[in-house]
Amino acid sequence: xxxxxxxxxxxxxxxxxxxxxxxxxxxxxxxxxxxxxxxxxxxxxxxxxxxxxxxxxxxxxxxxxxxxxxxxxxxxxxxxxxxxxxxxxxxxxxxxxxxxxxxxxxxxxxxxxxxxxxxxxxxxxxxxxxxxxxxxxxxxxxxxxxxxxxxx
Amino acid sequence: xxxxxxxxxxxxxxxxxxxxxxxxxxxxxxxxxxxxxxxxxxxxxxxxxxxxxxxxxxxxxxxxxxxxxxxxxxxxxxxxxxxxxxxxxxxxxxxxxxxxxxxxxxxxxxxxxxxxxxxxxxxxxxxxxxxxxxxxxxxxxxxxxxxxxxxx
Amino acid sequence: xxxxxxxxxxxxxxxxxxxxxxxxxxxxxxxxxxxxxxxxxxxxxxxxxxxxxxxxxxxxxxxxxxxxxxxxxxxxxxxxxxxxxxxxxxxxxxxxxxxxxxxxxxxxxxxxxxxxxxxxxxxxxxxxxxxxxxxxxxxxxxxxxxxxxxxx
Numbered sequence: 001x002x003x004x005x006x007x008x009x010x011x012x013x014x015x016x017x018x019x020x021x022x023x024x025x026x027x028x029x030x031x032x033x034x035x036x037x038x039x040x041x042x043x044x045x046x047x048x049x050x051x052x053x054x055x056x057x058x059x060x061x062x063x064x065x066x067x068x069x070x071x072x073x074x075x076x077x078x079x080x081x082x083x084x085x086x087x088x089x090x091x092x093x094x095x096x097x098x099x100x101x102x103x104x105x106x107x108x109x110x111x112x113x114x115x116x117x118x119x120x121x122x123x124x125x126x127x128x129x130x131x132x133x134x135x136x137x138x139x140x141x142x143x144x145x146x147x148x149x150x151x152x
Numbered sequence: 153x154x155x156x157x158x159x160x161x162x163x164x165x166x167x168x169x170x171x172x173x174x175x176x177x178x179x180x181x182x183x184x185x186x187x188x189x190x191x192x193x194x195x196x197x198x199x200x201x202x203x204x205x206x207x208x209x210x211x212x213x214x215x216x217x218x219x220x221x222x223x224x225x226x227x228x229x230x231x232x233x234x235x236x237x238x239x240x241x242x243x244x245x246x247x248x249x250x251x252x253x254x255x256x257x258x259x260x261x262x263x264x265x266x267x268x269x270x271x272x273x274x275x276x277x278x279x280x281x282x283x284x285x286x287x288x289x290x291x292x293x294x295x296x297x298x299x300x301x302x303x304x
Numbered sequence: 305x306x307x308x309x310x311x312x313x314x315x316x317x318x319x320x321x322x323x324x325x326x327x328x329x330x331x332x333x334x335x336x337x338x339x340x341x342x343x344x345x346x347x348x349x350x351x352x353x354x355x356x357x358x359x360x361x362x363x364x365x366x367x368x369x370x371x372x373x374x375x376x377x378x379x380x381x382x383x384x385x386x387x388x389x390x391x392x393x394x395x396x397x398x399x400x401x402x403x404x405x406x407x408x409x410x411x412x413x414x415x416x417x418x419x420x421x422x423x424x425x426x427x428x429x430x431x432x433x434x435x436x437x438x439x440x441x442x443x444x445x446x447x448x449x450x451x452x453x454x455x456x
Contacts (some may be wrong), residue, residue, distance in 0.1 A: 154375045174415065174418070175415055175418030175419045175421070175422045175429075175430065176418050176430060176431055176432065176433040177430045177432060178430065179432060180396070180430065180431055180432045182334055182336070182337070182393075182454045183335070183337075183454075185395075186396050187396040187431070187432035187452070188432055189432040189433050189434065190433065190434030190435065190436070203326055204405075216415045227337070229417070246434065248436045256367075271370075286436050286437055286438055286439075287403065287405045287437055287439040288403050288404070288405050288406070288407055288408060288410075288437035288439065289408070289410070289437060290408055290409070290410045290411050290435060290436070291408050291434055292408045292438075295453075296434065296436060
């Protein structure tokens with residue numbers, strides 16, 4: 001099944017990616033890699049999770065937000081010539097979690113993104129991953145996810 | 153116009169990159185990519201912006217510092233065989249902003265770097281970007297910028 | 305000398321990498337690059353350094369922990385078909401140091417990883433590097449190290 005078909009089967013709809021984007025772009029293909037800009041958990045034009053985890057935002061909310069970031073990363077690829085079906089796999093995922101200094105379960109949050117890629121890409125969706133805590137993120141988002149895809 | 157000519161036209165002078173560098177290097181080419189080490193806003197041998205934004209350093213200062221980091225990234229490429237004219241475009245920019253926990257406009261700071269690349273490389277300078285906040289940086293710099301260039 | 309021989313000569317033993325790993329993998333080869341997941345300073349099944357530097361963990365301990373992360377990155381490659389001897393060099397190292405907001409010597413900590421790669425790979429081990437501070441890390445580790453290797 002193509003990734004387009006997998007997304008349809010999983011009932012995942014890729015949102016539109018609205019511009020203009022200014023000096024950077026949501027996705028850039030270089031050779032057989034696609035670099036995706038750091039994605040915030042935008043959903044229907046709004047951030048679905050803001051604030052440090054867990055004092056201002058629950059871990060469960062942050063997991064769901066990380067999943068949305070992964071969907072948004074696929075949406076960024078959809079904008080490129082060739083769309084998502086040029087994706088052969090996921091090379092690397094970087095997850096920044098807006099964290100209280102005492103929060104140490106960033107991997108649990110990151111799983112929200114990682115498992116989305118597994119769901120729609122299977123073994124090809126497995127990737128190297130770095131998950132870290134930070135004291136703040138753009139627009140006070142609870143999580144930001146960066147991705148490098150491998151292309152056909 | 154070559155990048156060398158563009159830099160001259162923009163009146164941007166690439167600073168010397170002084171060694172020794174120890175166990176890491178300012179720039180490393182691998183295949184068609186050049187990985188650049190995290191650049192601090194060094195200018196004439198001194199950091200031009202230190203401290204958390206905005207309590208200890210203004211946003212405007214940090215924007216200017218991010219631009220300097222981007223210039224320093226080009227200077228790092230200039231040291232390699234082939235110099236800056238081997239650059240075909242910018243693949244990815246990572247921007248770490250030394251931030252108060254309440255500061256959430258890291259993208260504005262990052263634009264200082266992104267716009268420099270657009271200025272001298274045009275559309276080829278557009279890139280995927282991740283901008284995040286951190287609670288501290290080496291030498292108390294206000295910003296650190298990491299770059300991956302695409303080569304000819 | 306092969307890297308396997310260099311490690312033996314340096315008396316460095318690569319630890320086993322225990323699974324299962326869930327939705328991500330310790331190492332993923334894509335073209336001529338191997339992306340390594342963010343490594344924590346695990347040693348004999350335990351973290352060898354936890355806590356912010358320097359209030360809860362000394363700089364010297366963090367340097368040693370960063371070195372262990374680099375060894376663990378090599379162990380992750382050893383699990384792949386072809387093992388460590390497919391490594392031609394180190395492209396990029398990212399070092400996240402669990403830091404007090406007043407700690408600004410992340411590069412010293414990062415040298416623990418960088419110098420390990422130089423020790424066993426010589427000039428090919430030199431790499432572009434980004435070292436930053438963060439307010440917390442998974443499992444309260446004092447350092448996390450991410451690596452991109454270049455392959456033969």
